[in-house]
Amino acid sequence: MTRRGGLAPIAWLAVLLYALFLVYPLCRSLFLSFTDRNPLKADSTFVGLSNYLDMLDDPRLLATLRFTLLVVVAVTVVANVFGLAFALLLNRNTANYRVMRTLIFIPQVLSGVIVAFIWRSILTQNGLLNAALAQVDARPVAWLGSTDLATVSICAVVSWMTIAFATVVYSAALRTVPPELYEAARVDGAGALERFRAVTLPMIAPGMTINVVLCLITTFKLYDVIAVLTGGGPANTTQSTAYYLLEVAFTQNLFGYSSAIAMLLLALTAGIAYTVTFLLRKREARL
Amino acid sequence: MPRTRRSVLLSAISTAALLAVAGCTPGESSNGGGTTLTFLTFETPALTAKFWDDSITDATKQLDGVTVKKIVAPTSDRNAYAKQLQASGQFPDVLASINPKDFLDAGLLQPFDQAWLDANFLQPNGNAINGKTYIPPTNSQILPMVFYNKDLFAKHNLTVPTTWAQFADVAAKLKAAGVTPIQLAGAEPWSASMPLVGLVSADVLGKNPNWIKDRYAGKVKFTDPDVVAAVTKQRNLVKAGAFGDGALGVNYADANKQFLDGKSGMYLMGSWFIGQITAAQAKSFGGFLLPTDDGKQIVPFNVGGTTSVNAKSANAAKAAEFAKAWSLSPNNLKTLIETDGAFPMLKTVKLEDFGATVTPVFTDCYKYVQENNTKVSSIGWVNNDDALPPGVADLFYALSQQLFTNDDVKAQLAALDTAWDKAAKK
Numbered sequence: 001m002t003r004r005g006g007l008a009p010i011a012w013l014a015v016l017l018y019a020l021f022l023v024y025p026l027c028r029s030l031f032l033s034f035t036d037r038n039p040l041k042a043d044s045t046f047v048g049l050s051n052y053l054d055m056l057d058d059p060r061l062l063a064t065l066r067f068t069l070l071v072v073v074a075v076t077v078v079a080n081v082f083g084l085a086f087a088l089l090l091n092r093n094t095a096n097y098r099v100m101r102t103l104i105f106i107p108q109v110l111s112g113v114i115v116a117f118i119w120r121s122i123l124t125q126n127g128l129l130n131a132a133l134a135q136v137d138a139r140p141v142a143w144l145g146s147t148d149l150a151t152v153s154i155c156a157v158v159s160w161m162t163i164a165f166a167t168v169v170y171s172a173a174l175r176t177v178p179p180e181l182y183e184a185a186r187v188d189g190a191g192a193l194e195r196f197r198a199v200t201l202p203m204i205a206p207g208m209t210i211n212v213v214l215c216l217i218t219t220f221k222l223y224d225v226i227a228v229l230t231g232g233g234p235a236n237t238t239q240s241t242a243y244y245l246l247e248v249a250f251t252q253n254l255f256g257y258s259s260a261i262a263m264l265l266l267a268l269t270a271g272i273a274y275t276v277t278f279l280l281r282k283r284e285a286r287l
Numbered sequence: 288m289p290r291t292r293r294s295v296l297l298s299a300i301s302t303a304a305l306l307a308v309a310g311c312t313p314g315e316s317s318n319g320g321g322t323t324l325t326f327l328t329f330e331t332p333a334l335t336a337k338f339w340d341d342s343i344t345d346a347t348k349q350l351d352g353v354t355v356k357k358i359v360a361p362t363s364d365r366n367a368y369a370k371q372l373q374a375s376g377q378f379p380d381v382l383a384s385i386n387p388k389d390f391l392d393a394g395l396l397q398p399f400d401q402a403w404l405d406a407n408f409l410q411p412n413g414n415a416i417n418g419k420t421y422i423p424p425t426n427s428q429i430l431p432m433v434f435y436n437k438d439l440f441a442k443h444n445l446t447v448p449t450t451w452a453q454f455a456d457v458a459a460k461l462k463a464a465g466v467t468p469i470q471l472a473g474a475e476p477w478s479a480s481m482p483l484v485g486l487v488s489a490d491v492l493g494k495n496p497n498w499i500k501d502r503y504a505g506k507v508k509f510t511d512p513d514v515v516a517a518v519t520k521q522r523n524l525v526k527a528g529a530f531g532d533g534a535l536g537v538n539y540a541d542a543n544k545q546f547l548d549g550k551s552g553m554y555l556m557g558s559w560f561i562g563q564i565t566a567a568q569a570k571s572f573g574g575f576l577l578p579t580d581d582g583k584q585i586v587p588f589n590v591g592g593t594t595s596v597n598a599k600s601a602n603a604a605k606a607a608e609f610a611k612a613w614s615l616s617p618n619n620l621k622t623l624i625e626t627d628g629a630f631p632m633l634k635t636v637k638l639e640d641f642g643a644t645v646t647p648v649f650t651d652c653y654k655y656v657q658e659n660n661t662k663v664s665s666i667g668w669v670n671n672d673d674a675l676p677p678g679v680a681d682l683f684y685a686l687s688q689q690l691f692t693n694d695d696v697k698a699q700l701a702a703l704d705t706a707w708d709k710a711a712k713k
Contacts, residue, residue, distance in 0.1 A: 039374035040393035124474075125537045126544065145473065145536020147692055231362075231475060234535030235688040250367040252678035252710070253389070255374070 032259035039255050051260035064244040072219045078159040079215050083166025091174045108164035116228035119157045147237040150230050154238050166211045173207030209280040213273050220269040241265050321352030322605045325379040329365040333562045333626040346613035380606040382595045387421035388674040396421045397598035409632045413590030414670045422592035422670050423614040426629035430557035430665045431481040432574040439552045447575050450582045458529040461552040467531035470551035472542035476684035481555040482521045483687035484667055485577040488587035490517035492663040499673040509700040522690050561628030561649050569646035586655050587665035630656045676710035
C-alpha cells in the first residue's frame with residue numbers, strides 16, 4: 001500500500017521547476033514588455049503601453065504574422081490529411097506494419113535543427129535535388145532562393161516533421177475503433193467511403209482535436225527550421241514571428257519591444273488554440 | 288529521520304544542485320592559481336576551428352598561467368551571439384571581430400592604450416571611436432573588391448571595366464553569352480550586402496567622405512537623390528538578371544565554389560576572398576574596384592582587427608594581455624594573410640617579413656591599399672566613428688536582399704532612415 005503523500009516532494013519539485021522555468025520567465029517577459037529594456041544596459045525605464053502601440057506601426061511584424069499564419073494553416077492541413085492517410089494505410093497489426101509505423105515516426109524524434117540541416121543539404125542551390133535535376137538536364141531550381149519557393153519549402157519541411165506525429169496519434173486513435181462497428185456498417189451495406197465517414201471519422205475525432213491543436217501550437221512558435229533552412233530569407237520573406245522576435249531582441253537590442261511581441265504571440269496562440277479546441281470539442285459531441 | 292523529511296531534504300538538495308549548475312557561468316575562473324579566460328570566436332571557410340586553436344596556443348605562449356576557453360558563435364553573426372551571452376550574464380572576456388559600437392553605450396568594452404597602438408600599427412586610430420580604440424588595427428580589407436574570371440573575360444572578349452557604363456555592359460555581354468554575370472552569396476544578409484556596400488561607398492562616400500558623420504548630424508538622409516541613385520543601380524542590375532536565378536538562395540561557401548568553378552564572370556566580395564583562391568587557380572582570377580560613373584577609383588576601405596576586451600571582466604588586465612598578444616602574433620597574422628587575404632597593418636613587420644605565401648591576386652589587390660588613392664569607409668563594415676548605429680548595419684545588409692523583391696527603392700531607404708533615427712536616439 002502506498003503511503004499518502006509519499007510522492008508529494010517529487011510533485012512539489014515539479015511545481016517548483018514549472019514555476020522557475022515557465023511561470024517566472026512568463027511573468028518576467030510580461031514585465032519587460034512595459035519597459036525599454038536593452039540587453040546591453042543595466043537600467044531600464046517603464047514605458048507603459050508604448051511597446052504595444054509600436055507594434056501597430058511595424059510593417060515587418062505584420063509581414064511575419066502573415067507568414068506565420070500561412071505556415072500554420074498549410075502545415076496543419078497537410079500534416080493532418082497526410083497523417084490520417086498514412087495511419088489508415090498502416091493500420092494493420094503485422095510486424096511489417098509495426099516497423100513501418102516506427103520508421104514514419106523518425107522525423108518527429110529528430111530535432112528540428114537536424115531535420116533542417118538535412119533538408120538544407122537537399123534544397124540549396126548546389127544541393128542533392130538540383131544535382132538530381134542536372135542529371136536529367138533540367139535547370140537548377142532556387143528552392144530556398146525565391147520568395148515563393150522558400151515559403152513552400154519551409155511548409156514542406158515542417159509538414160514532413162509534423163506528419164510523423166500526426167500519423168502516430170491517428171494510428172493510436174484508429175486502434176480504439178471497435179471492429180464490430182465496421183462489421184455492423186458492412187452488414188448495413190456501407191461501402192468503404194461510407195464506413196470511413198460514418199464510423200472512422202467520428203471515432204477518431206478526439207485524436208483529430210489533439211493533432212490539430214498541437215500542430216497549431218508548435219507551428220506558431222516555429223524558429224529552428226527557419227533559422228537553419230533560410231535564416232528568415234530571402235529578403236526576410238520567411239521570417240516567422242518567433243524568428244523576428246529574436247532578431248528584435250538581439251540585433252536591434254530591443255528587449256522590451258521583443259517581450260511585447262512575445263506576449264502578442266502567446267495571446268494569439270492561446271486564443272486560436274482555445275477557439276479551435278472549443279469548436280472541435282463541440283464537433284466531437286455532435287458526432 | 289522520518290521518511291517524508293528525508294524526501295523533502297533530498298528534493299531540496301537536488302533543487303539546490305540544479306540551481307547551482309544553472310548558475311554556473313563560463314566566465315573567468317581560477318585555474319590552480321592561473322587564470323582561465325573565455326574567448327568568443329566564429330568560424331568561416333577560412334577561419335577554421337584549427338586556426339582559432341592554433342592562434343590561441345600561439346598567443347598564450349608568452350602569458351604565464353593563462354588558459355583560454357574558446358566559445359564558438361553558432362553562426363557567423365558573432366555580434367548577436369555576444370548580446371545573447373551578455374543578456375544571460377556570460378559576456379566573454381575577449382571577443383573576436385564584433386561591432387564595438389553596439390556595446391559601447393553599456394560600457395562593456397575596454398579601450399587599448401594609445402602608446403601601444405602608436406608603437407605597433409600603421410594606422411593606430413584606424414578603428415577609433417570618439418578617440419578610443421576597441422579593436423587593434425592589425426590588418427585591412429577592401430570590401431567589396433570585384434573579382435573576375437580572366438578566362439571567361441578572354442573567352443568573351445571582355446576587358447576590365449573602368450566606368451559604371453562599361454561594368455553594366457560587361458554584365459549584359461556575359462548574360463547574353465549564357466554566363467551568370469555577377470556571383471552573389473545572397474542567402475545571408477552580410478554576404479548579400481556586397482553590391483550595396485560597394486555602390487554606396489563608391490558613389491556616395493566617394494563624393495562626400497563625411498557622409499556617415501553628416502547622417503549622424505542629420506545633414507543628409509538615405510532618401511537623398513545621390514543615395515537613391517546609387518541604390519537604384521543595384522535594383523537595375525537585379526532587373527537585368529545580372530545576379531542569375533536564385534541568387535538569394537546561394538550561401539557564401541556555395542557562391543565561392545560556383546565562382547571558382549567558372550560558373551560566373553564576376554564576384555563582389557570582401558578582399559578576404561583572396562584567401563580562397565589557390566596558387567593553382569590564381570592565374571585565372573583577378574580583382575578590380577567597383578567602377579564609378581566617371582571612372583574615378585574609390586577604395587572602400589576597412590581597417591580590420593580581431594580582439595576586443597570585456598571591460599567588466601574580473602581579469603580584464605589578463606584579457607587585454609591576451610588580446611594584445613593575439614593581435615601581434617606573427618604566426619596568427621601570417622595565417623590571416625594566407626587564408627583570409629588580410630592586408631597587414633603592423634608598423635614593425637612588413638608583408639615580406641611574415642614569410643607568407645601569397646598569390647598574384649593578393650599582391651595586385653594589396654597595391655590598392657599601398658597606393659595613394661581615395662580611400663573611404665566601407666559603409667556598414669567599419670568599426671570606427673563611421674560605424675552605423677547599433678542594429679542598423681544588419682538592416683542595411685538586408686536591404687540588399689530586399690532589392691531583389693521590391694522595386695520601391697525610395698520607400699526602402701525611407702524605412703532605413705526611420706530605423707537609423709530610432710537607433711541613434713536609443
